[in-house]
Amino acid sequence: MEVYLSDDEKLFLIAGIEDNIRNDGRTCADFRQVVLEQGVLTGTNGSCRVQLGHTTDVLAGIKLELESFDKDSEKNTPPPFKFFVDFSANASSQFAGKGGDEYAEELSAALTTAYSNSYDILGNLKKVQLADGYRWKIYVDVTVLQWNGSVIDAISLGVIGALHNLSIPEVEISPDDGGKVSIVLKRPRTGGNVRDEEVPVDTWKLDVSRCPLLVTVSKIGTGNVIDCTPEEETCIRSQLWVGLTPISNNDFEVTCVKQVGSGLLEIESVNEMISLSSGAVKGLHSALLHRLKTEEYRKPGHSFLL
Amino acid sequence: MSGRLREMRCELAYLKNADGSVCFSQGATCIWASCSGPGDIHRARANDEKMVLDVSFRANTGDNKFHPLNNIITSTLEKVINLQLFPHTTQVITLHGIQDDGSIGAAALNATCFALLDNGLPFDTIFCGVTIVRINGELIIDPTAKQESQSDAKILLAVCRNRTTSAPEICASDTIGDLTIDELENAWLLAKQTALSIFEFYRVSLERKHSTDFC
């Protein structure tokens, strides 16, 4: 983003970070205020909107499609996820046309690597594979509506929220002639004259407790910072994307580390950054789980962004 | 050895927007050709010493980016027109094969020559196109589509008048199909004869055009 700072403003900021105080009063390891709403889009199977610090605004939508896959190559079936990140031109005029496409590809690649071993992260993902060669293909699309730094954190939160909100219909498989399969949505048996479509299909949810959280850790001066504002981003030496998945209740396992942008990094500072990020993520993760459980169920399609 | 040359009809200055245009038909094969005079060209493609020729033969259907005829037409034109006269310019020549009933190559060459004559470019020599096919050993000139599909060898010749002796000579040719060297020689001679009558047709139609323009 074109945020221009004069040199001494940068000096002031860097000095502040070195003794752990930032312009907006946060310490180096705090996140900005996170707003998370689920089920905002009626047209999708699962959706969630995340707003980070009143500016960065991300919308994740998930659609399910039936996909046939050759079941004999059991072992290396690719995970059913397909990530697609898109920068809406609303964020800034540089994203018009093909502007934001390479950065978007980089983000979707990072997400795909983070979710590559999805079968052990999401416990009940096996159920996605229906019998003889059919399974649900999960299209996860993320649109960035506003862009003000640390997009990857907002996106990973959005994806987890959307996966949590995802309702996958139960399905009955009855083999048909000519090797085809007819799929029937399972409905709770209700007598009476209620028409079949109105009865809500029973669905099941994915257990998202062990989904990876991606955090950006950036090196400014000598200090490491989490969740930078655009002003801080102008004076970053280098940035690191750290993917963390919780194993037991409070310690985390690093799934992916990716250096973004140019800049030199010594080995110890990398370890420092990773430990800093895992500390910060603990707090974020527990807040996220709490939020997912307690969010009351609102009428779908209520208007958000208001 | 000879067959009848199908009669040719041509109308010059047929289109409004083109500098030189012709609707040329040879038998049932009909080609519209147009050329727009030496005009300005994008700096990247400009050539300092000579004019750039931008020839494109466009059939009715299909993507027309490349067509085998473009090459023979461009090289004949390079030999016939003195390009050094117009540096830094381009000549856009477009041919539309409206209807194809055999020997489309020859008709294209004739149409290009007419269009450029109509446009008034300085010619060193005049040129025309002749298609000769071999059907079970017989050389046939100016075949119709049916004869062309029966044939097993096809020769497209561009004949121009020699600058000095003004006798017809072959300035470009494309041959495909099993031919012995003698058959090729016969074909060359046959082509030179037919070229004479085609040049005759050129003179007749151009006389007619110029006779009415200036009266």
Added chain:
Amino acid sequence: MDGRRPSQIRNINTRLGLNRNAEGSCYIEHGNTKVLCAVYGPYEGKASKRLENRCSIVCQYSATTFSGLERKNRPRGDRKSTEISRLLEKAFESVILTDSFPRSQIDIFCEVIQGDGSNLAACINAISLALADAGIPMKGIASAVTCGVIEGKPIVDLTSREETDLLPRVTLATISGRDEVVLVELQNRLHIDHLNTVMETAKSTCADVYECLAVVAQQHIRACAPILG
């Protein structure tokens, strides 16, 4: 279809000025159709697009991959969205007083977050509000509506289920409700006798939509009046 009377439009709620780094931005909801739009005000754009006597308008329409019923694999760039962008460009060339900003460029981006029928009309309303928010001089607030015909009876503000292949529908955009048509777009075949009934209803509904937009614009201006001082 969803319990509304034929001439009743879906409820509209809007919010202006939510995108901080755009000159003008607006979020509008026609029932389930949600459109977000941002305007980057007259700035010195690309040399190739610059025009001498008036400002050039560049519009980009993109619908998110999950906006429609089926998942699209590319949000913009396909034929449909390029065509709609061109339509919007042309429409707003006549609404905005373009000769007040010679040799400059206005960027308009609208993103259909969820498309549930008459997306084009919602986009036009969103853009005109965003332009108002950006304070760009215009002949008036353009309001638009899509209206179809079933057995001669015109129905207004179609939802995606009503936008089937057989129902002829006209999208009409007028300037501040007056009889000044800025954009008219017809899908499917419409018999000539129904033409003027459809036109009349469309024009009157545009006037009603204009009322709502005007109210929202005034409230927004009044809200930031103290800031402007």
Added chain:
Amino acid sequence: MRTQPLTICEKTLIVESLRAGKRLDFRSREEFRNVKLIVGSEIGTAICSIGQTKVICAVSAEITEPSSMRPQKGVINIDVDLSPMANYSHEHDRMGQKGMELTRLLELIIRDSRCIDVESLCIRAGKEVWKIKVDVRILDEDGSILDCACLAAITALQHFKRPNVTLEPHHTLVYSEYEKSPIPLNIYHMPICTTIGLLDKGSTIIIDPTEKESECLDGTIVVACNKRKEVCALHQSTNLILTTKQIENCVKLAMSRAEELSSVVIDVIRQDQRERSAFKRPSGFAITSPAIILNENRVVAQQIRAPIKMEIEQEEIEEEESEKQRQAYQSSVIMNENPLRSDGVKQEEIDEEQMIDEQLANIQQSVNRVELDNKQSLDRHGEIQEVDDLLAGLGDDDEEEESTVVTLGDTVDEEDEIVLVAKKKRF
């Protein structure tokens, strides 16, 4: 190469004259230019010319995979090529803004208004479907290219017949037009589009503007409608503010125009069918003889209008320089020869006319002697002299009108009866 823009004084002249209701080519504001429609000898090709604008359209069919969303629907693909022949600012193979808009409008009119039944194009659901390719080539540009292109496309589609197909377990057989007669496409309705120019806020309406006029208009509105009084497409071009009233009477004008033109299209197609059924292959465009000027809905008396130097001289040139040769009937033209059947050519239509046998005899009897001297037996010279003396008389009795040309007059008054010009003169 850039074209010269319109000079200011030229622009003011045109605008003043339009306001005064006059036009440079003596038409009033509500008058159309004459339309000429010629169908080619290959099935599915047609040239349409409105005034000076000439567009050729060729329709072809091939087998492709259908799209996954609609497995049993055929595909229609429309592709416009603005050739530098039309206007030297165009470049080969580059579709500029104008080309894109033209393609988009044609798709709107022909594909989205579903005038062709797409289900009948399916061979094997999900695997093989007919893809109809409509290739439009703009040959000369003098305003209202879209009307001309749409008319040419519609006629070509009516005229086109796709090859017959039979299904076999693991491959499909495509027949050339010798074995099984090709099947025409079934077309529901014929959308005809008209471009209506508008001046100073839409108050004055200009019908069928030429190139120069359309440059100084405020904007144009395109209305496509068909015989059954249905509006198929409505498109408003550049910044133009209209009232609904103006739009309505534009639509009425376009409606009347559509009826006239669809009758022309139907007559041309019927005329061509009658000829083809009699196994006579028209030579189509070979003799697009310009000499026939279609008298459009003007009284015949106007035929000999006040002689303007340019007008008459123009006609005279075409008359003079187009060599009036006898139209020797050509052997039948081989349409999309089926490569599968290399022997397909042999089983000729047996009832070829005498002309073809005479030509074949000519080939057998010509002994393969090659004389080097130039008084060769080619009877070319003879033929040219013979033509000269014939032409000297300038009488156009032997003039050969092959092109199926129909005069259309809205009010068919007595002396301007519909002239179905199809005199077939054989020498």
Added chain:
Amino acid sequence: MTSSEIFRVINPHGYFDKFFSNGIFPDGRHILSSQKLVFKQGECGGVGSSIVTFGNVTISCTIEASVSLESDASLVSVEIAETQQLDEKQSEEYCGILLSLFEKEYFVKRESMKCRNNSGEKLPLDWVFKIVVKVLSVDGDLLDSLVAAVGAALKNTKLPTIVLNRGLEDESAIEKTQILVDEANYHLEINNILMSCTFGIFLNQENKEILIVSPDVEISNVCTATVTVIIGNDSKIAFCRQRGSISEFQILRKMTEITIDRRNKFVEALQKS
């Protein structure tokens, strides 16, 4: 720059005239002596491949084969990999020429493209060849080395036999799974070995036409005409492309003789390998 180079740049025609009128190339080679043709077969993948160096032009040609149902579509497709030395127009032309040669069934007859099972009878399946040509260095006309490379690659092609495990009378469509590739393979019969040679015609001061064999780019700009002749078996002209006018016909006769004996040498070399 030595004076000869300056002379070469200012008046190329005069410069070359000195050499050609006494029959040698600037690098000392006699004008009618043919360039060295070196080819290696079977190195770079596919069912058959070859690398050809012809004078200072080196190209590699690989043939990838796949099986397709019987149809009347053309069974061979040629693709020249994109390089900066060769612009798109030229590579398109070369592909066109090669395809027309294939259509005339010069290289391979259509029946020999039918798949065979191990007992040798024909199956209702065809082999489809995709010829991929990669150009390593280009100077002057590419057609000679192209034709030689394709000929050598085809000669080197070995096709596996096919096992079709379905009953002969089974009428349902052939499924992909029913086609199995066997180990035994057989050589593809070549219908005709083609040899192409390019000539330049140079008009010296006394405008006598001098024949030059395989001129490079610089020389062909100076020549008044360039002719490419391709000779098939029993010394028939398969293809001849002439650009620029030639006064008498004898020169063409001489060209065909040179190409014929070059072809005989090429055929022996192919037989040996």
